[in-house]
Amino acid sequence: MVNAMEVYQLLPKTNCKKCGYPTCIAFAVALLNREKKIEDCPPLLEPKYSEKLKKLRELLAPLEKASETGLIIHEEKCFGCGNCVVACPVNVAADPTGCAIGLGPKSDRVILVVEDGVVKCLNAKECRRFGPNRILCNACTATCPSKAIEFV
Amino acid sequence: MSVCTGCSLLCEDIEVELKNGAITQTKNLCRKGQAHFQSLSTERTSPIVDGEQASMEEAFSRAAKILEESKRPLLYGWSSSSSEAQRVGVDLARRLGATLYGTPSSQGLLLERVLAGRLPTCTLDDVRNLADLSLFWGSDPSNSHPRLLSRFAYYPRGEKRQKSYEEERTCVVVDVRKSATATLCQHLIRLPPRGDTEFISALAAVLEGKIPRTGDKKRMIELGTLLRKTEFGAIFCGDGLVCSLKEEADLFQSLIEQLNNIAPFRVLPMVGHYNSRGFNQLLLEQTGFLNRVSFQEGQAQHSQEQSIMEAARSCDAALVIGSDPLSSLPFSVARALAKVPLIAIDPRRSLTTDAARVVIPSAMYGLEAGGSALRMDGVKVEFQLIVESNLMPDAEILKRIGEAV
Numbered sequence: 001m002v003n004a005m006e007v008y009q010l011l012p013k014t015n016c017k018k019c020g021y022p023t024c025i026a027f028a029v030a031l032l033n034r035e036k037k038i039e040d041c042p043p044l045l046e047p048k049y050s051e052k053l054k055k056l057r058e059l060l061a062p063l064e065k066a067s068e069t070g071l072i073i074h075e076e077k078c079f080g081c082g083n084c085v086v087a088c089p090v091n092v093a094a095d096p097t098g099c100a101i102g103l104g105p106k107s108d109r110v111i112l113v114v115e116d117g118v119v120k121c122l123n124a125k126e127c128r129r130f131g132p133n134r135i136l137c138n139a140c141t142a143t144c145p146s147k148a149i150e151f152v
Numbered sequence: 153m154s155v156c157t158g159c160s161l162l163c164e165d166i167e168v169e170l171k172n173g174a175i176t177q178t179k180n181l182c183r184k185g186q187a188h189f190q191s192l193s194t195e196r197t198s199p200i201v202d203g204e205q206a207s208m209e210e211a212f213s214r215a216a217k218i219l220e221e222s223k224r225p226l227l228y229g230w231s232s233s234s235s236e237a238q239r240v241g242v243d244l245a246r247r248l249g250a251t252l253y254g255t256p257s258s259q260g261l262l263l264e265r266v267l268a269g270r271l272p273t274c275t276l277d278d279v280r281n282l283a284d285l286s287l288f289w290g291s292d293p294s295n296s297h298p299r300l301l302s303r304f305a306y307y308p309r310g311e312k313r314q315k316s317y318e319e320e321r322t323c324v325v326v327d328v329r330k331s332a333t334a335t336l337c338q339h340l341i342r343l344p345p346r347g348d349t350e351f352i353s354a355l356a357a358v359l360e361g362k363i364p365r366t367g368d369k370k371r372m373i374e375l376g377t378l379l380r381k382t383e384f385g386a387i388f389c390g391d392g393l394v395c396s397l398k399e400e401a402d403l404f405q406s407l408i409e410q411l412n413n414i415a416p417f418r419v420l421p422m423v424g425h426y427n428s429r430g431f432n433q434l435l436l437e438q439t440g441f442l443n444r445v446s447f448q449e450g451q452a453q454h455s456q457e458q459s460i461m462e463a464a465r466s467c468d469a470a471l472v473i474g475s476d477p478l479s480s481l482p483f484s485v486a487r488a489l490a491k492v493p494l495i496a497i498d499p500r501r502s503l504t505t506d507a508a509r510v511v512i513p514s515a516m517y518g519l520e521a522g523g524s525a526l527r528m529d530g531v532k533v534e535f536q537l538i539v540e541s542n543l544m545p546d547a548e549i550l551k552r553i554g555e556a557v
Contacts, residue, residue, distance in 0.1 A: 080182035081298040083336070086307040087317065102280060102308030104165040104180030115179050117186025143307065143317075145294040145332035 001150050002059055004028045010056040012043045032152060034063065034070075063152055067121050069129040070152035071140075077148035078118040084140035084149060085112045085119070090126050112140060119149065155535035156181060157232070157426045157518040158188035160528035161276075161297050162535075168519075173539055182298035192516055192539070195501045200511040208512070208544075215471070215495045215510045216556030222469035222493075224448060225250040229475035229497075231257070231425035234523030235532075237546035238431050241473070242438055244554045251446040251467065254431045255475050256460050258394040259421045260443045261401055263429065266421060267436055271408055274386070274418040275529045276303075281310035282384040283418075287324045290348070291390020291422045294332035297528075301336065305386065322378065326351065327392060339378070341371060348396040352407050355379075359410055385417040394421075423528050426517075430526035464489040471495040471553075473546060474514075476502035497549055514546050521545035 007028040014024070019040050021027045030036040038044065038060070044053050066072045082104070085091055091099040091110045098106035105113050111123050124130060128137040129151065141149050154166040158181075167179040174193055178186060199211040206214075219225050227250050230238055245252040257263075265271040279286065286305040293300035301307055306323050309316045317323075323337035328347075334340040343351050354364035358376035363369060379385070387408070397404055411417040423429050432442050439445045441454035444463070460481065464470075465488045472494060478486045479502065496508035499516045515521040520541040524534045544552070 078183065079294060079298045079332075080184075080186060081294060082180065082182065082302040083307055086302040092309070100309045102303040104167065113179065114181065116177060117181055117183040143336060145336055 001152065002032065002063070004032055006059060007031055007056065010052045010059065011041065012049055012052075014043065016043055018042050031060065032063070034066070034152070066152050067124045069124050069127045069134075071121055071124070071127070071129075072150050072152065073119055073121060074148045074150075075118045077146045079146050079148070080114050080117040080119065081145065082114050082119075083143040083145065085110070085114060087139045087143040088112050089137065089139055090128065094126070154538045155518045155533060156185040156188065157516070157525070157535070158182075158185040159297050160423045160426050160428060161299055161303065162426060162525060162527045162533040163299055163303065164533060168538060170539065173541075184298055189519065191500050192519060197496075197498055197501050197505050197511050197513040199513060200505075200508075202509060211510050211512050212549075212552050212556050215512065215553050218469050218493050218495060218510065219248055219250075219471065219553070219557055222248075222467075224467050224469075226253060226463055226467035226470040226492075227251070227473070228253045228463075228470055228477055229255060229473035230431045231255045231423075231428035232474035233427060233431075233546045234517050234521070234525055235427065235430045235434065236523050237473070237550055238427070238434050240547050240550040240554065242434065244550055244557075245445075246447050246452075247554070248557065249447050249450065251448065251463050252435070252444065253460060253463055254428065254435075254443045255425060255477075255480070257423060257425075257428055257443070258391050259389075259423050259428070260432070261394050261397065262389055262404075262419065262421045263423065263432055264442050265401065265405065266419060267433060267442070271405060271419045272412060272416070273420060273529070274416075275531050276300075276305075276420070276527065277531075278384075278418070279386045279420070280304045280308050280313075282312050283310075283386045284313065284320055285322050285324065285378070285382040285385040287326065287385060287387045288333055288337070289326045289387055289389050290328075290392020290394070290396065291388050292327065292331035292333050293388065293422065294336070296390070296422065296424065300388075301333070305388065306336070322382075324375065324378070339375065341375065346396050348393055349400045349403060352400075352403050356407055356410055359414070379411065380414055382415050382417075384415060385411065387417060387419050388422050389419060390422045420529055427525040429528055429530060433526060433530065461485050461488075467492055469493045469495070471497070472504050472508070473497045473550075474499075476504045478503040478507055497546060499543070512549055513543055514549055515541050515543040517545065523547065 008025050011024045019027045094109040095107040128135040154168050156163045156166050169177040199206050201214045266273045313320045324339040325334040325337045326341045350366050354367045357364045358372050364372045439452035446453045464485045494508040495510045496505040497512045499514050505511045518535045519538050522537045
């Protein structure tokens with residue numbers, strides 16, 4: 001997955017503060033968290049950075065598919081094994097007679113479900129990673145055998 | 153709720169949405185099961201006699217004629233049929249004096265001992281409720297039985313394992329490669345190919361408190377300590393272990409006995425096809441043999457020499473049910489089999505149905521037909537008819553052929 005240093009390398013690295021952040025590395029982190037957009041960096045739009053801008057857009061393109069919690073699902077890689085569905089602590093709490101004991105979800109408050117053979121994300125707002133006070137839970141990504149789900 | 157017959161886990165919590173008899177959405181199906189269900193609308197077979205479309209009646213009478221004229225018929229497949237169809241099949245084989253052959257599976261070696269009670273076993277529900285250690289030996293369930301880890305072996309909360317994988321369960325993989333399952337487990341013991349017997353001796357030494365002669369000594373001692381602390385262990389034996397063991401099954405059995413002196417350790421053979429276990433158990437009940445039996449002399453006979461090669465070369469007609477031997481068997485055997493008149497009973501098109509003299513389409517179990525099958529741990533799972541279809545299930549087809557003979 002993309003990390004902040006990779007993004008930083010493609011920024012002007014002048015720490016001009018025009019974006020509102022004190023440094024370019026802080027802006028890179030904000031870009032990854034999708035709090036800022038590429039256009040918020042005015043120097044980057046200048047012609048001399050056009051090469052870097054193009055590369056940066058390519059680098060950040062997969063992030064557009066991510067949910068509000070930063071979850072990206074690569075459907076083509078998913079086995080549909082349901083490990084994430086059963087491991088997710090929110091799913092377990094919401095559905096003690098289904099997900100918690102390994103069956104398919106019986107409640108509609110769960111976050112992850114397997115539909116048509118691949119995992120789908122519902123109710124992203126229930127996720128521990130949602131909102132400013134998020135917990136960096138990784139129960140779903142750590143239990144994936146094919147690395148089909150990841151967080152930005 | 154429907155039952156998926158894609159693999160021997162027979163998942164019972166499948167939700168299917170239908171519109172005009174076609175599947176529009178499924179829930180809880182893994183990728184394998186999804187493909188299995190989707191094939192309902194593609195690649196279906198139709199009744200064919202000698203390369204031309206025919207009616208079901210014509211197909212039945214032609215199939216009966218081929219079997220009647222044959223002196224040494226072979227009835228092959230069976231592991232993807234319901235228990236009812238298998239029962240009819242055994243009766244038909246007895247009447248015809250035919251050779252009955254299940255899809256060759258290396259699991260027979262351990263399954264024989266498990267069914268005879270020589271190796272202790274348990275149900276998958278016991279694994280979910282009690283097990284604190286799952287050992288995947290030569291098996292990669294993430295690929296072969298995708299929902300095994302999430303439904304039973306590792307992630308779910310069980311009666312005595314409320315904290316599940318986070319605190320109370322441990323997974324160990326013993327394999328020649330870092331498989332998809334190994335990426336999820338805490339311990340991976342990598343063996344060289346055919347290194348299992350050496351590993352068994354090393355493990356036995358560690359359990360006795362000795363230092364092993366071969367292998368990574370530190371890792372082995374770690375594993376020994378882990379096994380000694382276990383309260384209930386489940387060992388999932390895959391083809392990797394069985395193919396490597398061959399004649400050394402006694403060595404494995406003595407290891408299991410040694411482990412059972414510490415705590416209950418149960419053996420679960422990872423059979424592939426959904427009713428492979430059912431077929432073996434039925435044959436054992438009715439004839440006392442496993443996987444293959446010949447009724448040619450009137451009595452049930454079984455010998456090591458009756459390999460699939462021998463059976464394919466010596467038969468003069470074959471009925472293939474729910475299987476595709478021409479793709480799955482070694483080329484020389486498949487070629488021998490392709491030369492005899494074939495009768496194929498299958499819901500889907502395959503190389504075997506393309507080459508067969510008579511093709512009889514059947515209904516897909518779990519969706520278009522009800523019945524029952526035995527899960528990989530021997531638990532009987534019943535399935536209902538979900539989609540109305542004018543196709544007959546295997547059991548009905550075999551009865552009709554039997555009546556026509």
